[in-house]
Amino acid sequence: MLLLRLEDMLKVAIPLYGDDIAPCFEAASNFIIATVNDSSEVSVTIAQCHEAEGVGRIRFIRDNGVGTLICNGIKDFYRGMLQADGVVVISNLGYPAREALNLYINGKFGDRPGKIIPSDYACGILLDDLLCWTKDIFENSGYQVKCGGDAGPFPIDLTAEIACPACHNPIRVAICCGAHMYRPDKEIQEFYHVAGSDYHARIYVHPESSEMSTCCHEFGIELLDPYTDPITNRKLFASGIPLLQNVIRGHEKAAGSKQRK
Amino acid sequence: MSEPGERMDETSENLRFFKVILSSIADGVFTVDSNRTITSFNPAAEKITGVPATKAIGRRCFEVFHSDICERGCFLEKTMKTGVVAIDQPVNIINSSGDKIPISISTAILRDDKGNILGAVETFRDLSTIEHLRKELKKNYSFEDIISKSPLIHKLFAILPDIAESESTVLIQGPSGSGKELFARAIHNLSPRKEGGYVIIDCGTLPTQLFESELFGYMKGAFTDAKHDKVGKLKGAERGTVFFDEIGELPLSTQVKLLRLLQQREYEPLGSNDSVSADIRIVAATNKDLRGLVAQGKFRDDLYFRLAVVKFDLPPLRDRREDIPYLVEHFIQKNNARRGKNIVSVSPEVMGILMRYDFLGNVRELENIIEYGFVVCRGSIIQKDHLPVELINVAGDTDSSRQSNITPVTQAIDEESHIREALAKCGNNQTRAARELGMHRTTLWRKMKQYGINPN
Numbered sequence A: 001m002l003l004l005r006l007e008d009m010l011k012v013a014i015p016l017y018g019d020d021i022a023p024c025f026e027a028a029s030n031f032i033i034a035t036v037n038d039s040s041e042v043s044v045t046i047a048q049c050h051e052a053e054g055v056g057r058i059r060f061i062r063d064n065g066v067g068t069l070i071c072n073g074i075k076d077f078y079r080g081m082l083q084a085d086g087v088v089v090i091s092n093l094g095y096p097a098r099e100a101l102n103l104y105i106n107g108k109f110g111d112r113p114g115k116i117i118p119s120d121y122a123c124g125i126l127l128d129d130l131l132c133w134t135k136d137i138f139e140n141s142g143y144q145v146k147c148g149g150d151a152g153p154f155p156i157d158l159t160a161e162i163a164c165p166a167c168h169n170p171i172r173v174a175i176c177c178g179a180h181m182y183r184p185d186k187e188i189q190e191f192y193h194v195a196g197s198d199y200h201a202r203i204y205v206h207p208e209s210s211e212m213s214t215c216c217h218e219f220g221i222e223l224l225d226p227y228t229d230p231i232t233n234r235k236l237f238a239s240g241i242p243l244l245q246n247v248i249r250g251h252e253k254a255a256g257s258k259q260r261k
Numbered sequence B: 001m002s003e004p005g006e007r008m009d010e011t012s013e014n015l016r017f018f019k020v021i022l023s024s025i026a027d028g029v030f031t032v033d034s035n036r037t038i039t040s041f042n043p044a045a046e047k048i049t050g051v052p053a054t055k056a057i058g059r060r061c062f063e064v065f066h067s068d069i070c071e072r073g074c075f076l077e078k079t080m081k082t083g084v085v086a087i088d089q090p091v092n093i094i095n096s097s098g099d100k101i102p103i104s105i106s107t108a109i110l111r112d113d114k115g116n117i118l119g120a121v122e123t124f125r126d127l128s129t130i131e132h133l134r135k136e137l138k139k140n141y142s143f144e145d146i147i148s149k150s151p152l153i154h155k156l157f158a159i160l161p162d163i164a165e166s167e168s169t170v171l172i173q174g175p176s177g178s179g180k181e182l183f184a185r186a187i188h189n190l191s192p193r194k195e196g197g198y199v200i201i202d203c204g205t206l207p208t209q210l211f212e213s214e215l216f217g218y219m220k221g222a223f224t225d226a227k228h229d230k231v232g233k234l235k236g237a238e239r240g241t242v243f244f245d246e247i248g249e250l251p252l253s254t255q256v257k258l259l260r261l262l263q264q265r266e267y268e269p270l271g272s273n274d275s276v277s278a279d280i281r282i283v284a285a286t287n288k289d290l291r292g293l294v295a296q297g298k299f300r301d302d303l304y305f306r307l308a309v310v311k312f313d314l315p316p317l318r319d320r321r322e323d324i325p326y327l328v329e330h331f332i333q334k335n336n337a338r339r340g341k342n343i344v345s346v347s348p349e350v351m352g353i354l355m356r357y358d359f360l361g362n363v364r365e366l367e368n369i370i371e372y373g374f375v376v377c378r379g380s381i382i383q384k385d386h387l388p389v390e391l392i393n394v395a396g397d398t399d400s401s402r403q404s405n406i407t408p409v410t411q412a413i414d415e416e417s418h419i420r421e422a423l424a425k426c427g428n429n430q431t432r433a434a435r436e437l438g439m440h441r442t443t444l445w446r447k448m449k450q451y452g453i454n455p456n
Helices: A054-063 A076-084 A097-105 A127-140 A184-195 A210-218 A252-260 B004-024 B043-049 B061-065 B075-082 B128-138 B151-165 B180-190 B208-216 B252-264 B290-295 B301-307 B317-339 B348-356 B362-376 B389-395 B409-425 B430-437 B441-451
Strands: A010-017 A030-036 A041-048 A068-070 A088-090 A144-147 A158-163 A170-177 A201-205 A222-224 B028-033 B038-041 B089-094 B100-111 B117-126 B170-173 B198-202 B240-245 B280-286 B310-313
Touching (some): A010 A097, A041 A097, A076 B151, A127 A144, A127 A158, A127 B441, A170 A184, A184 A210, A210 A222, B028 B043, B170 B180, B180 B198, B180 B240, B180 B280, B317 B348, B317 B362, B348 B362, B409 B430, B430 B441
Parallel strands (some): A010 A068, A068 A088, A170 A201, A201 A222, B170 B280, B170 B310, B240 B280
Antiparallel strands (some): A010 A030, A144 A158, B028 B038, B100 B117
16 A cells, blocks of 8 residues: 655645636635645645635635645735745746646746845946946947937937848847846836837846846847857847847848858 | 728728827727737736736736736626626736736727627726825725735734734834834734724823823813813724834823723723723834833833733844835835826945945834935936935945046056056956956946056
């Protein structure tokens, strides 16, 4: 007979909305409570939470001895409460609940942070230095650069313009040097909204990290790392346009001409 | 009659106009198909939710909005099923950072030329500013309004709902400005007594001779100026909560009166022989060490033990520095709402100063610093120049020599020669030279330019 040791078991809770993970943890009333061991589920039950308030769900999770919560939206406040109770919170997952459970058992999800913790991701370079460096890099790559108030509204620090190598039409680039705020994620969002669609490309200058890359990628912004030497890495510019990685819409020929070369 | 070619031009022109209109309005607008899959998402929707259109389009709306009504009665679904539109319905969503955003939504159905349902459109307005002001006005705070990432505070959060539900008297200890009143109010708002009154008695400012008359009220003729009956403050907290702030300031002579209230849950208005029963819950707070005061004979031990049935301590801000960035953000939002400004954040340099500062006045002092910044700042970012001078002096600024535009001549000569030496040593490799000099490559680059050092 197979005996399962209690200490190897873990309880996983998933708030339900039909067959999907509920959009909002604080409002969910049905939960999958699964007991899992290392590689499989041992039991799955559906439990109801009748509490009206969000804190009631915290109590529900605690009373059920849950070690991991897999959910979609969760307020940062409740995430903190659960984490203080030792519960691992895996959030922002829009999956069918059973699929999410299987993916979890197969080790596909890890704990995800809430907001980016500022001190870990601060730029660490003086804004003036970053501005000088960026301006120099762009000018040396053949761009006409505008700075300060001429460039655009905050947080656009520089705008750079270059003729497309294929069609010779101007390509406009908005640049934000990531040292204005202590929260780069917020700066990226602000940059995205301010720069809008008036530019062919948007570049955020900041030391690279996986979080920075993800955040920039989400908003369609290119990340330029001041710790690299972009000029000597010209082969990296898949767009065919200096310093730009992504192929520019309407200027695909530039990328093609580069590849032909 | 217009030709087909002209009509097409007109249609594409209209589409272009609509796109511009949708991009320029401040309200979030998105459309869904009949399966509630998002088909368009305007820039304001991106800004409010924090989710870019590229990520939102193709996902179902509830996966993006994380709203509390998605399960209980989605307005879009209802509109598509019944044709009944929703207008300005209040809803909460959770944005990509995990913050609750109050919005008001309106819905409408989308049909093709033949009247078939294509999907629906929802417009929504961010009500955060109004909500901020409303909360400030009504003081209607809950646990969710306490901003903290600190494990010390989160441990408290874990037990506070249970404390709130109980009827026990609570004593909150913590330094000035650490948020004792916010916790007391949150306990009340989460308790079964939340529909009852919430009365604050500031023991530090209430004169001893007025304590009884203010708290318990008086009858006509009880003293010379008592021209008619007056109801005491306790009456306003009936079936609610009384918060005794700065309880450690209460003189011994008054403590005995409070003790009786705690023991018997009844009191006598001045000049009356009849006792009035008090259906109240008592929460008290102090920035003093009450046990120490008991030992010194300045606070009655029997009152202390009556008060400290449930007792917890709030840590000073310097012991939970991880909360500073989140509190800064909160106070920026609050001041933006209150002053109609649009300050986005503080500079990294300011954050560095705040993280180093000891905040003897705790959260209240931090709030005052941000408020000062709002008064002085004319741009989008609160910079070092916008901080009170004494804060900069106390917090110190280790980077001041790096930041200064004026470099003393001797220092400059020294620096120039150091840079030249480092570059020569590293074979003109700027990255290695910068590392050797302990500065960033961009800083080295700037200094080389300043001193006219040729990179080659």
